[in-house]
Amino acid sequence: xxxxxxxxxxxxxxxxxxxxxxxxxxxxxxxxxxxxxxxxxxxxxxxxxxxxxxxxxxxxxxxxxxxxxxxxxxxxxxxxxxxxxxxxxxxxxxxxxxxxxxxxxxxxxxxxxxxxxxxxxxxxxxxxxxxxxxxxxxxxxxxxxxxxxxxxxxxxxxxxxxxxxxxxxxxxxxxxxxxxxxxxxxxxxxxxxxxxxxxxxxxxxxxxxxxxxxxxxxxxxxxxxxxxxxxxxxxxxxxxxxxxxxxxxxxxxxxxxxxxxxxxxxxxxxxxxxxxxxxxxxxxxxxxxxxxxxxxxxxxxxxxxxxxxxxxxxxxxxxxxxxxxxxxxxxxxxxxxxxxxxxxxxxxxxxxxxxxxxxxxxxxxxxxxxxxxxxxxxxxxxxxxxxxxxxxxxxxxxxxxxxxxxxxxxxxxxxxxxxxxxxxxxxxxxxxxxxxxxxxxxxxxxxxxxxxxxxxxxxxxxxxxxxxxxxxxxxxxxxxxxxxxxxxxxxxxxxxxxxxxxxxxxxxxxxxxxxxxxxxxxxxxxxxxxxxxxxxxxxxxxxxxxxxxxxxxxxxxxxxxxxxxxxxxxxxxxxxxxxxxxxxxxxxxxxxxxxxxxxxxxxxxxxxxxxxxxxxxxxxxxxxxxxxxxxxxxxxxxxxxxxxxxxxxxxxxxxxxxxxxxxxxxxxxxxxxxxxxxxxxxxxxxxxxxxxxxxxxxxxx
Amino acid sequence: xxxxxxxxxxxxxxxxxxxxxxxxxxxxxxxxxxxxxxxxxxxxxxxxxxxxxxxxxxxxxxxxxxxxxxxxxxxxxxxxxxxxxxxxxxxxxxxxxxxxxxxxxxxxxxxxxxxxxx
Numbered sequence: 001x002x003x004x005x006x007x008x009x010x011x012x013x014x015x016x017x018x019x020x021x022x023x024x025x026x027x028x029x030x031x032x033x034x035x036x037x038x039x040x041x042x043x044x045x046x047x048x049x050x051x052x053x054x055x056x057x058x059x060x061x062x063x064x065x066x067x068x069x070x071x072x073x074x075x076x077x078x079x080x081x082x083x084x085x086x087x088x089x090x091x092x093x094x095x096x097x098x099x100x101x102x103x104x105x106x107x108x109x110x111x112x113x114x115x116x117x118x119x120x121x122x123x124x125x126x127x128x129x130x131x132x133x134x135x136x137x138x139x140x141x142x143x144x145x146x147x148x149x150x151x152x153x154x155x156x157x158x159x160x161x162x163x164x165x166x167x168x169x170x171x172x173x174x175x176x177x178x179x180x181x182x183x184x185x186x187x188x189x190x191x192x193x194x195x196x197x198x199x200x201x202x203x204x205x206x207x208x209x210x211x212x213x214x215x216x217x218x219x220x221x222x223x224x225x226x227x228x229x230x231x232x233x234x235x236x237x238x239x240x241x242x243x244x245x246x247x248x249x250x251x252x253x254x255x256x257x258x259x260x261x262x263x264x265x266x267x268x269x270x271x272x273x274x275x276x277x278x279x280x281x282x283x284x285x286x287x288x289x290x291x292x293x294x295x296x297x298x299x300x301x302x303x304x305x306x307x308x309x310x311x312x313x314x315x316x317x318x319x320x321x322x323x324x325x326x327x328x329x330x331x332x333x334x335x336x337x338x339x340x341x342x343x344x345x346x347x348x349x350x351x352x353x354x355x356x357x358x359x360x361x362x363x364x365x366x367x368x369x370x371x372x373x374x375x376x377x378x379x380x381x382x383x384x385x386x387x388x389x390x391x392x393x394x395x396x397x398x399x400x401x402x403x404x405x406x407x408x409x410x411x412x413x414x415x416x417x418x419x420x421x422x423x424x425x426x427x428x429x430x431x432x433x434x435x436x437x438x439x440x441x442x443x444x445x446x447x448x449x450x451x452x453x454x455x456x457x458x459x460x461x462x463x464x465x466x467x468x469x470x471x472x473x474x475x476x477x478x479x480x481x482x483x484x485x486x487x488x489x490x491x492x493x494x495x496x497x498x499x500x501x502x503x504x505x506x507x508x509x510x511x512x513x514x515x516x517x518x519x520x521x522x523x524x525x526x527x528x529x530x531x532x533x534x535x536x537x538x539x540x541x542x543x544x545x546x547x548x549x550x551x552x553x554x555x556x557x558x559x560x561x562x563x564x565x566x567x568x569x570x571x572x573x574x575x576x577x578x579x580x581x582x583x584x585x586x587x588x589x590x591x592x593x594x595x596x597x598x599x600x601x602x603x604x605x606x607x608x609x610x611x612x613x614x615x616x617x618x619x620x621x622x623x624x625x626x627x628x629x630x631x632x633x634x635x636x637x638x639x640x641x642x643x644x645x646x647x648x649x650x651x652x653x654x655x656x657x658x659x660x661x662x663x664x665x666x667x668x669x670x671x672x673x674x675x676x677x678x679x680x681x682x683x684x685x686x687x688x689x690x691x692x693x694x695x696x697x698x699x700x701x
Numbered sequence: 702x703x704x705x706x707x708x709x710x711x712x713x714x715x716x717x718x719x720x721x722x723x724x725x726x727x728x729x730x731x732x733x734x735x736x737x738x739x740x741x742x743x744x745x746x747x748x749x750x751x752x753x754x755x756x757x758x759x760x761x762x763x764x765x766x767x768x769x770x771x772x773x774x775x776x777x778x779x780x781x782x783x784x785x786x787x788x789x790x791x792x793x794x795x796x797x798x799x800x801x802x803x804x805x806x807x808x809x810x811x812x813x814x815x816x817x818x819x
Binding site for chain 2: 063112
């Protein structure tokens with residue numbers, strides 16, 4: 001990288017002059033901008049300077065060539081790998097958006113443009129693409145390291161060739177150097193050749209092996225001072241395929257990238273662009289680029305060196321001869337590269353590194369090795385990252401959790417593989433709220449709850465949880481949703497979405513529900529306890545305060561005596577018996593509870609006459625003989641018509657009525673009247689009078 | 702007429718635009734630019750020639766500009782028109798164009814009036 005900090009270039013592609021101009025105004029201070037007004041112009045701009053463009057902002061709907069077509073071209077030419085793209089369309093069509101995503105778009109900025117958001121997203125994208133480039137370099141280093149083992153082999157093999165060949169040791173070094181220079185030039189021109197830093201290093205190293213096949217050629221032919229006869233030339237030509245065979249026989253190293261590339265170079269470095277080379281007569285880009293470049297470097301060095309059969313040509317003459325196709329025929333773009341580096345390459349070849357190393361021997365190997373240890377740290381980092389990634393995907397698969405990432409704009413959900421399989425959804429779902437399959441899982445109610453809980457998250461407490469029922473396979477099951485809300489880095493932060501998981505908690509939740517039900521019940525009778533009866537009654541009062549409700553509060557007269565005389569077990573059986581009676585005479589909608597001891601309450605809704613209902617209930621309970629104990633009931637009744645829709649008021653009033661019954665001699669029921677200090681008013685036949693206070697019974701046992 | 706009054710008259714959302722764009726000057730620049738924009742003419746022309754592909758793009762462009770400037774009224778009608786032209790002209794398109802014409806005229810006239818008072 002050069003010391004001067006260059007401003008990054010942003011290519012803005014939009015047919016609306018105004019939109020482009022707004023973006024230029026927002027970004028112009030920080031970056032260089034290039035504006036074009038349709039896809040065609042964008043492509044030609046990329047063609048001219050894909051290497052210089054750090055970021056492209058692309059509209060979708062445009063004349064001549066639209067944004068999606070631009071992306072298609074970028075994919076075909078592989079520009080998409082080096083030029084990150086932010087979509088800036090007003091497009092809301094989710095098909096188009098998901099298409100764009102599939103074609104490698106990095107981010108979306110929706111209209112209307114917000115200055116701060118635009119600046120932030122652009123910066124983020126530039127940063128992350130820089131990070132990506134850095135990572136790619138790390139990987140290149142790692143590959144390079146692996147190849148080190150093979151380098152010694154290369155050195156030995158290529159020196160054997162030189163030794164036999166009588167060529168100066170410099171030839172191999174020159175070819176390597178030239179190959180590298182040409183490849184670097186080519187890389188920026190033609191991304192489709194995929195010439196990463198690692199690959200360039202690999203090809204340059206492998207270039208040293210281009211002539212190893214010469215080991216098998218008779219020395220007399222190899223070092224013949226004059227022109228070769230036709231027959232001798234046929235033999236000489238075999239060196240390329242022989243070299244390839246030698247590498248083929250390497251066994252252990254088969255499949256290593258270095259060996260694969262060396263194979264290409266050995267076999268095809270005498271092929272010609274026009275198809276008239278040997279051994280296979282390959283044509284054009286059918287010849288691997290590694291072989292094309294080495295062929296050119298080989299020819300140049302042969303021309304400019306003195307050989308047994310010729311004197312050296314000048315640099316200028318050599319370039320001229322190559323460009324005039326006097327020494328073969330080459331890829332036009334490679335000829336362009338050669339001319340472009342022509343001025344600097346002589347200097348390159350004279351650089352101390354090249355001069356000094358007549359054999360790139362032990363000292364430079366040592367240097368490489370030591371240079372190498374610096375890389376160890378980054379390799380370790382990579383390994384750790386890889387390790388973390390594996391660990392993560394392993395646990396993600398094992399945990400049987402549905403993990404998801406939700407972004408609001410564009411509206412999409414991505415699921416982990418297990419979750420997608422489990423739900424029968426795609427791993428990426430665009431517009432999930434509109435999606436029918438998703439809709440099946442998320443009822444409107446659940447959706448609203450999730451929305452609310454997500455909105456309740458704050459940057460200080462970004463993690464929220466919700467338990468809700470999700471319908472799965474036709475059954476509503478409990479899931480726990482744990483989500484971490486995500487915000488933009490803007491000020492104030494804008495909610496961008498959430499990552500989270502949904503865990504099936506149905507069995508544990510059912511267990512809890514069961515416990516809850518048990519906790520709400522009276523253990524002995526199975527009726528509701530007072531607390532839960534109260535909360536259920538209050539819920540109904542709240543739900544429908546206009547309706548008429550009555551509360552009957554009663555106890556069993558002389559219960560203490562029964563307990564004392566017959567024992568607690570008898571008392572308990574009596575309580576259970578009363579509960580059973582109550583179940584028989586009440587409707588399922590009534591709330592029936594054992595309030596404690598021998599006290600019970602009944603909470604009922606009524607419409608016209610209340611008294612017949614009370615009569616029926618009272619009649620079913622009072623006066624029955626239970627194991628010799630004649631059951632006597634005292635009951636007070638109050639209604640919401642009298643005291644209003646308030647449970648405590650109802651209880652209080654019913655209790656006062658009950659107290660009045662007790663005062664008046666028990667064994668009766670009485671409606672609350674508001675003047676409960678007075679004696680029970682005779683209610684004619686509606687007042688049940690206990691026949692006798694002294695109960696005539698025979699013990700059960 | 703202030704810029705805010707101009708927005709009120711053309712039924713735009715001044716609060717929204719000023720929260721997004723850096724300064725009043727910035728907004729003013731593009732409001733004035735809008736009046737000189739030729740996309741509406743392009744839309745009319747495409748319509749007359751029966752080129753509804755191009756008409757769709759033009760409506761789309763107008764919608765995009767309106768979004769950026771928070772011209773709520775024109776955005777609403779141009780957005781509806783865009784949708785009615787997506788993938789070919791739908792029966793409602795004719796009527797929606799009428800609405801866009803009306804809203805566009807209101808917008809352009811208001812900006813001209815605002816400009817004259819500067």
